[in-house]
Amino acid sequence: MTTAENELKQLMLASQDGDAAAHRALLERLSRHLRAYYKSKLARTGRGAAEAEDLVQEAVLAIHLQRHTYDPAQKLTPWVHAVARYKLIDFLRRTRASRADVPIDEADDITAHDDHVGAESSFDVRRLLKQLPANMQCAIAAVKLDGLSVAEAAQRCDMSESSVKVSIHRGLKALAALIARRTEP
Amino acid sequence: MKTDDLIAALSNNVEPVDRRLVGRTVAIALGLALVAALGLVFAGLGVRADLATPRAVTFLFLKLAFALGTVGAASVYLTRLARPGGERKISLGLAALPFGAIMLLAAISLGQAPSSHWDRMVMGDQWLECLISVPIIAIMPFAVVIWAVRKAAPTNLVQAGAFGGLVAGGVSTVAYALHCTDDSLPFVALWYGGTIVLCTLAGAVLGPRLLRW
Numbered sequence: 537m538t539t540a541e542n543e544l545k546q547l548m549l550a551s552q553d554g555d556a557a558a559h560r561a562l563l564e565r566l567s568r569h570l571r572a573y574y575k576s577k578l579a580r581t582g583r584g585a586a587e588a589e590d591l592v593q594e595a596v597l598a599i600h601l602q603r604h605t606y607d608p609a610q611k612l613t614p615w616v617h618a619v620a621r622y623k624l625i626d627f628l629r630r631t632r633a634s635r636a637d638v639p640i641d642e643a644d645d646i647t648a649h650d651d652h653v654g655a656e657s658s659f660d661v662r663r664l665l666k667q668l669p670a671n672m673q674c675a676i677a678a679v680k681l682d683g684l685s686v687a688e689a690a691q692r693c694d695m696s697e698s699s700v701k702v703s704i705h706r707g708l709k710a711l712a713a714l715i716a717r718r719t720e721p
Numbered sequence: 722m723k724t725d726d727l728i729a730a731l732s733n734n735v736e737p738v739d740r741r742l743v744g745r746t747v748a749i750a751l752g753l754a755l756v757a758a759l760g761l762v763f764a765g766l767g768v769r770a771d772l773a774t775p776r777a778v779t780f781l782f783l784k785l786a787f788a789l790g791t792v793g794a795a796s797v798y799l800t801r802l803a804r805p806g807g808e809r810k811i812s813l814g815l816a817a818l819p820f821g822a823i824m825l826l827a828a829i830s831l832g833q834a835p836s837s838h839w840d841r842m843v844m845g846d847q848w849l850e851c852l853i854s855v856p857i858i859a860i861m862p863f864a865v866v867i868w869a870v871r872k873a874a875p876t877n878l879v880q881a882g883a884f885g886g887l888v889a890g891g892v893s894t895v896a897y898a899l900h901c902t903d904d905s906l907p908f909v910a911l912w913y914g915g916t917i918v919l920c921t922l923a924g925a926v927l928g929p930r931l932l933r934w
Contacts, residue, residue, distance in 0.1 A: 554737030556732050556733070559731070567728060600731045602873070605874045606804070607743075607804055615805050656722065683734075684734075
């Protein structure tokens with residue numbers, strides 16, 4: 537087992553337990569791997585860096601939302617690779633490229649390279665947020681963008697704490713769907 | 722938006738997650754699927770009248786062994802397929818094992834009988850009822866199982882859909898076995914096995930449409 541696999545797996549386990557610092561470190565490291573992965577895959581189909589950055593953010597959001605589906609009995613690298621590849625194929629299908637364009641690759645490809653050169657993605661989360669129902673908007677803006685605690689957000693949005701949590705989860709899912717739909721033909 | 726800003730936002734107030742949620746959701750769905758299928762058979766078709774006779778019990782046991790074996794293997798794999806990358810941990814051979822076993826038993830049973838009985842052994846009395854009932858009983862179980870898989874993140878939608886269909890078809894034959902009075906192994910192999918395969922194919926076709934995330 538490689539050191540990258542070990543370190544990333546430890547971060548993921550801590551993140552699953554609710555450790556915010558580990559979660560952030562995990563997403564930061566994975567986003568660099570994802571950037572290198574998507575740039576190299578998209579270069580072969582003649583697409584640019586901005587599209588790669590959109591995909592990086594879609595995959596980061598997916599990893600955040602689906603982190604409960606990682607089974608600690610398995611390696612983390614194949615899990616991340618499966619999410620990254622699923623989002624790539626979904627993107628290519630949405631943009632009417634044929635699946636034959638997707639190069640065959642191995643799970644280790646995902647941690648093979650690192651790319652720090654972050655670009656802006658083509659969407660603005662705050663603007664997309666406005667398309668969501670009011671309770672989801674309020675909960676996400678309070679907790680995720682303004683950094684309030686769940687209790688503070690519950691007060692600001694006039695909701696119970698558990699419905700703040702549910703609104704955040706559902707809202708981020710809806711947001712991910714909006715991001716994906718933007719590139720629908 | 723910058724990726725670092727997105728990550729910073731997502732890292733505010735990280736909630737712990739339940740690692741067992743995927744397995745538990747599939748297990749709950751399996752329970753609900755069984756209840757729905759049994760309910761439909763009890764209410765719509767009725768349990769076979771001769772259930773107390775030793776012959777009926779023996780064949781019911783054989784049918785249930787086949788159906789439950791199929792459901793057991795398929796639901797373990799479905800739980801794996803519900804997670805990203807789970808398709809790497811699937812053995813199609815093991816999932817097909819109950820089918821291989823029932824076909825072998827059917828062949829032995831045919832081999833021991835005179836060929837004039839074969840037609841009756843394979844077609845039984847109610848092959849048409851079986852062919853129609855099993856897929857219909859499987860609809861509700863399929864819907865519940867797909868709901869469970871949608872709560873997770875399958876990355877091979879054809880396989881996840883197919884195993885969803887396999888589980889639903891298996892659950893449906895568990896319930897149908899309580900009604901069915903055709904007691905011959907070739908009948909079970911062809912009509913139970915065949916309808917489960919139909920459900921599996923339907924699941925494979927529907928998977929990519931129903932399971933996208």
